[in-house]
Amino acid sequence: MLKCLKEKRIAQLKELQLALHLIKKGPLTLTGLIIMGLLILVAIFAPYIAPYPQDALGAASPENKFELPSREHLFGTDELGRDIFSRVLFGTRISFKIAIVVVLLALLIGLPLGVIGGFLGGKIDELIMRLTDIFLSFPSVLLALIICVILGPSIDNVMIAIAISWWPWYTRIAHAQAVSIRERPFIEAAKAVGISKTKIIFRHIMPNSLTPVLVQATMDLGSVLLTSSALSFLGLGAQPPQPEWGLMTYIGHGYLFTSWWCSTFPGLAIFVAALAFNLLGDGLRDVLDPRTRRLLR
């Protein structure tokens, strides 16, 4: 027993080493990791770093509207005289919240459906998978757009809308995993001992099919962020005075040729965050892809 544990520990350490090696080899993954770390810090400490925290909550001072970026206002001020830098910092919180909540919601719907279908098979499986096919066959952005129109504009509704259009991807992956795990001896054993189906699904199949789904979920964070900011840009998401990046870009767009900074900096924030998520996701795929791993051994 003890020996077994020790072997397991060594295997884990080797995994970690390999991961570190791959990260070191690709400077891009490391860049992504650093940006991500900085963004998380900004999200946590926004009220302390932001020079004008009250501006992020909507306090207006029209007398200094449309000021060029300067020492006092790093990113300039917007049409209500609010400090764009502070608002962008606070926006990090909203964006992270949206990305993480959407992916979690989608996982919450997608994972159990895929696992249940994959394990039980038969008619239920057929039903779940056909439903998934239908959802996957129309463009997710469009679906999210329609749901947003139905639910009305707000950040919560954007999160619901994107999650509803996103879960089928996870169902598909979880399903494939569950089907392959179903035939493994330890499941047979569990069945033979007389453990209930529910327990087998949630205690044995689900944890074992989690990894690839989670990897996909991490890689999706960037796309979710882009989709949500696009919806806000269309006016279907965050509402003023929320410091949401997409919304700020949209409002700033009206003053593009007179005050370029109003829309440029919030948009830049979206790009940087999405880039960090995608760089990390890409690196993660390399770490976990058996083909790149084989090259290194």
Place this chain on the structure above:
Amino acid sequence: MGVKHYIIRRLLLLIPIFFIVSLITFVVVRVVPADPLILWVGPHATAEQINRARIELGLDKPLYEQYYRYIVGIFHGNLGISFITHRPVSTDIMTFLPASLELVTTAMIIGLVVGLPLGVISAKRKDKIEDHSSRLMAIGGVSLPTFWIGMLLQLLFFKYIGILPVCGRLSWAVKVSYPITHITGFYLIDSLITGNWVAFQDAAAHTILPALTLALYPIGLVVRMTRTCMLEVLGEDYIRAARAYGIPEKVVTYTYALKNAITPSLTTLVLSFGYSLTGAFLVELIFNWPGLGWYASKATIGMDYTAIVGVTLLITLFYVLANLVVDVIQAYLDPRIVLK
């Protein structure tokens, strides 16, 4: 036999999709507080006028009957009448669709022309600076918010450099003095075949920025795909053999290897066509490009539900067909894939 069967089954799947999409959007009209009739008759209409319009449009009937009539209408090619333009939605779509298709097709071509060489270079110089930078470009391309980069391009090329028009499809002056004969609806093609050189130049200048904005995503896709496939192919025996025969490296790369690595890139490109049509929504809005996305976003804001359902159904159709074409092509090219 197998393939035919598969295609039929996939096409049959279109029916439930259409029902769900149209149903969802039909629910919209009941849930949203705004009454579409106000749009139809205008804000100063009397109660009597509103009632007359309600009966005229069949909105006094129960919802299930309205839905039934709509579905029957679809089979007759009738998508209802737009509440904003007061024209049949199918006519509106035929007006706006060519502009979108022209934009997306141009973007796809740019994606291929730029993405392929970058992918090849990336694979040839694996883990060198060229590889890292093209990889960064690819990931950057898919991380850029389209609406933002569109704005930056406008700022740069219109305001600061001043060589490209800011938005629209054609300048007013050109539209009046050098009208384009309508043949395909693609301005670039129409003006070229009728020899309307001035209009062609103007249309091309208007197309560059939106097409480039829209192309960033496909460029990223193609670079990544080409790189992966080239790396795989370059390690094959026949490439080593070709090198051993002393065939020039350029020929080995571009003739022997690329030929086998190009298919997956092409298929991802076709796959992204449906995605790009929805991506075009934002680009068309920013560049005031009179396409389907522009029409759809105006319809969404105005709650013009017949137009929303119509456009949604059409884009869904494009999307599903693109996916189907890709699956069939892939199975045709790679006998290891079995369609079932």
